[in-house]
Amino acid sequence: MSWRERGFVTLEEISEFIPSEEYLRRHPIPIIECVEEIPCTPCYEICPTKAIQMEDLNAIPRLDPEKCTGCLLCAQICPGLAIFPTHFHKEGFARVYIPYEFLPVPKVGDRVQVLNREGKPVGEGTVFFVLQREKSLGDTVLVGVEVPREIAFEARHIRVMNR
Amino acid sequence: MSLRIEDHPLLDFSDKRKKPVKFYFNDREYKGYEGEPIAVALYANGVKKLSESPVKHRSRGLFCAIGKCASCRVVVNGIPNIRACQEPVREGLKVRSSKGLEKLEIKESSPPRISRPEEIETEILIIGAGPAGAIAAIKAADMGAKVLLVDYASRIGGQLIKQTHKFFGWRKYYAGYRGIKIAKILEEEIRKRANIEVWLNSPVVGYYEGNIFAVLKDKRKIVYVKPKKVIIAPGAVERFAIFENNDLPGIMGAGGAQTLMNVWGVKPGERVLVVGSGNVGLIVSYQMAQAGIEVKAIVEALPYIGGYFVHAAKVRRLGIPILTKHTIIRAEGTESVKKAIIAEIDEKWRPIPGTEKEFIVDAIIVAVGMYPDTTLTRMMGITHKFVKELGGFVPLRKRTLETTREGVYIAGDVSCIEEASTALMEGIIAGINAAKSLGYNNPVLENEAQEAIKDLEKFRSGPRYAHIKRALENVII
Ligand SMILES: Cc1cc2nc3c(=O)[nH]c(=O)nc-3n(C[C@H](O)[C@H](O)[C@H](O)COP(=O)(O)OP(=O)(O)OC[C@H]3O[C@@H](n4cnc5c(N)ncnc54)[C@H](O)[C@@H]3O)c2cc1C
Ligand code: FES
Numbered sequence: 241m242s243w244r245e246r247g248f249v250t251l252e253e254i255s256e257f258i259p260s261e262e263y264l265r266r267h268p269i270p271i272i273e274c275v276e277e278i279p280c281t282p283c284y285e286i287c288p289t290k291a292i293q294m295e296d297l298n299a300i301p302r303l304d305p306e307k308c309t310g311c312l313l314c315a316q317i318c319p320g321l322a323i324f325p326t327h328f329h330k331e332g333f334a335r336v337y338i339p340y341e342f343l344p345v346p347k348v349g350d351r352v353q354v355l356n357r358e359g360k361p362v363g364e365g366t367v368f369f370v371l372q373r374e375k376s377l378g379d380t381v382l383v384g385v386e387v388p389r390e391i392a393f394e395a396r397h398i399r400v401m402n403r
Numbered sequence: 404m405s406l407r408i409e410d411h412p413l414l415d416f417s418d419k420r421k422k423p424v425k426f427y428f429n430d431r432e433y434k435g436y437e438g439e440p441i442a443v444a445l446y447a448n449g450v451k452k453l454s455e456s457p458v459k460h461r462s463r464g465l466f467c468a469i470g471k472c473a474s475c476r477v478v479v480n481g482i483p484n485i486r487a488c489q490e491p492v493r494e495g496l497k498v499r500s501s502k503g504l505e506k507l508e509i510k511e512s513s514p515p516r517i518s519r520p521e522e523i524e525t526e527i528l529i530i531g532a533g534p535a536g537a538i539a540a541i542k543a544a545d546m547g548a549k550v551l552l553v554d555y556a557s558r559i560g561g562q563l564i565k566q567t568h569k570f571f572g573w574r575k576y577y578a579g580y581r582g583i584k585i586a587k588i589l590e591e592e593i594r595k596r597a598n599i600e601v602w603l604n605s606p607v608v609g610y611y612e613g614n615i616f617a618v619l620k621d622k623r624k625i626v627y628v629k630p631k632k633v634i635i636a637p638g639a640v641e642r643f644a645i646f647e648n649n650d651l652p653g654i655m656g657a658g659g660a661q662t663l664m665n666v667w668g669v670k671p672g673e674r675v676l677v678v679g680s681g682n683v684g685l686i687v688s689y690q691m692a693q694a695g696i697e698v699k700a701i702v703e704a705l706p707y708i709g710g711y712f713v714h715a716a717k718v719r720r721l722g723i724p725i726l727t728k729h730t731i732i733r734a735e736g737t738e739s740v741k742k743a744i745i746a747e748i749d750e751k752w753r754p755i756p757g758t759e760k761e762f763i764v765d766a767i768i769v770a771v772g773m774y775p776d777t778t779l780t781r782m783m784g785i786t787h788k789f790v791k792e793l794g795g796f797v798p799l800r801k802r803t804l805e806t807t808r809e810g811v812y813i814a815g816d817v818s819c820i821e822e823a824s825t826a827l828m829e830g831i832i833a834g835i836n837a838a839k840s841l842g843y844n845n846p847v848l849e850n851e852a853q854e855a856i857k858d859l860e861k862f863r864s865g866p867r868y869a870h871i872k873r874a875l876e877n878v879i880i
Contacts, residue, residue, distance in 0.1 A: 244712070245706065246719070248720065249712075276713070276867075277866050277867065278865065278867050279571070279572060279861075279865055280573075281578065282573075286579075296861075298862075298866070317579045319571050319578060320711070320716075320717070341693060342693060343410050345412070357719060359721050379580075380569070381412075
């Protein structure tokens with residue numbers, strides 16, 4: 241079984257798209273979960289430092305972490321909402337940026353339930369950053385959540401808890 | 404219980420809910436908002452059954468939501484056979500179910516007066532203001548041609564006006580923008596150009612000898628339009644799935660569900676099952692989740708998910724299961740759908756006994772593909788060919804998108820079921836070439852049409868569209 245049957249990727253399937261810890265510690269670095277060759281290029285076109293490369297217009301986007309400045313533009317523009325910038329900002333925790341198009345829009349400080357790629361709860365996190373739609377280049381809210389390091393690569397959706 | 408969407412992460416329906424009105428359906432009073440269709444107001448109130456079929460007395464209700472199927476026929480202020488999805492509610496309106504085959508009561512005995520419709524001429528007539536027709540109008544106008552753009556719908560944008568998600572493709576063709584935003588951009592560009600005349604609410608209903616198109620202007624008056632060139636861009640027609648009781652109210656295509664939910668702000672149901680995991684099925688599921696609807700599952704007959712991986716991932720992370728190798732075998736309910744029964748299927752697509760599962764749902768959304776709308780091109784005697792990969796019967800065409808009839812061009816989903824990006828590229832090609840054939844010249848734009856032809860090639864060169872690229876060779880003349 242592959243992502244084509246499941247509708248989500250496993251960590252093994254995207255291991256080559258996860259930058260090394262050295263880069264993850266520097267600043268938010270995009271984890272691009274775009275494994276299928278489709279004719280789609282906004283992330284590549286928007287990247288100010290050409291850190292995202294595509295061999296041709298149908299190719300899978302590849303990141304050169306050395307060139308990435310952590311600007312988050314790719315995550316805002318991606319029509320597939322498939323880019324999750326991740327930052328190992330302090331021991332034991334990670335900051336994950338999630339494109340989010342649901343209500344309620346979280347607020348900084350909110351506690352949220354963290355869901356994985358199958359929509360299963362894997363833990364809790366705290367919202368530390370919210371880029372509103374109007375400010376987002378791709379008209380999509382980008383929510384930054386601080387989560388325990390163990391679930392950094394699992395956190396793909398959130399649910400705001402009793403507000 | 405109201406099915407109205409109150410809060411939505413992307414849409415605001417307050418401009419559609421300005422003036423509350425009271426109206427009657429089968430003598431009961433209901434609340435609606437002025438301007439919204441009767442069927443939408445009733446659906447919002449939980450009334451899904453509008454009438455019964457004349458012979459077998461099967462429940463009938465809203466189905467296409469755009470005036471094309473007549474499933475919503477009712478009697479309004481005594482006038483029978485009114486489509487409830489098209490007729491707006493007004494204060495005090497008296498609506499009742501159709502009973503059998505209703506007859507229009509004719510009070511006077513004198514025959515109706517018939518006069519020959521007004522006839523007008525135009526350089527380029529463009530039929531359909533979806534992405535293909537809209538961009539074709541812009542480009543043909545920029546070449547210098549006088550354009551008449553007609554559409555059945557009340558807004559410019561075709562499918563785009565219902566698409567709240569961001570589109571794929573290249574920035575040049577508006578990738579990264581939401582469909583609704585692309586529709587707005589196209590509309591603004593059209594309004595800026597004095598040589599484009601737009602007739603909305605105006606279906607093209609016929610084609611006559613002498614190159615005359617009958618347009619039902621404002622849905623009221625037939626006008627004969629005699630163009631020098633025509634671009635036909637009517638888009639596609641949805642396919643439907645065959646299963647027991649698939650005609651129950653509450654079961655509809657993705658298009659109907661999207662009109663209800665994204666145009667009018669009314670949920671198709673609270674708990675739904677989606678049939679089909681192509682891009683449309685995945686997107687409509689995601690959009691329903693955004694509207695606060697519980698999507699129980701998406702069933703897919705193929706052993707894999709049909710649509711783009713990224714679309715599937717977006718619904719999977721919401722916890723919506725996609726059941727491959729499954730199909731719907733039956734719906735249950737009398738006045739409207741109450742249950743959906745699905746089953747696993749074998750390699751020959753036969754349901755495997757003992758694998759049935761039941762879902763309590765109040766809507767079933769069917770998204771099993773589309774085929775090109777060739778109603779007009781067939782009426783005009785253009786040569787068609789059946790090519791499965793392109794969606795069915797499609798007109799033969801040159802690379803300039805001119806068909807077997809001189810001066811008649813096609814663009815968008817009518818030429819091949821594809822995407823908004825390709826519809827835009829085709830619109831550019833058809834618009835510029837149609838104007839060029841009238842003698843207009845503009846090297847920059849002509850170059851743009853050449854570029855668009857190359858872009859189409861590139862777009863279709865990946866694994867997703869390679870089969871289309873190959874199949875197209877069979878219809879190029
Ligand atoms: C749910 C869904 C999601 C989609 N998502 C994407 C996506 O993410 N990215 C993407 O690139 N594409 C997407 N598409 C596909 C894209 O919307 C279509 O390929 C595109 O809209 C086709 O453009 P068109 O101009 O040919 O037709 P349409 O957009 O269908 O427009 C045709 C117009 O013609 C009018 N018309 C038809 N017949 C007549 C007549 N006789 N008289 C007058 N007017 C008439 C109709 O009212 C309509 O406005 C999606 C489609 C659907 C249904
Ligand atoms: S015509 Fe009204 S629902 Fe189809």
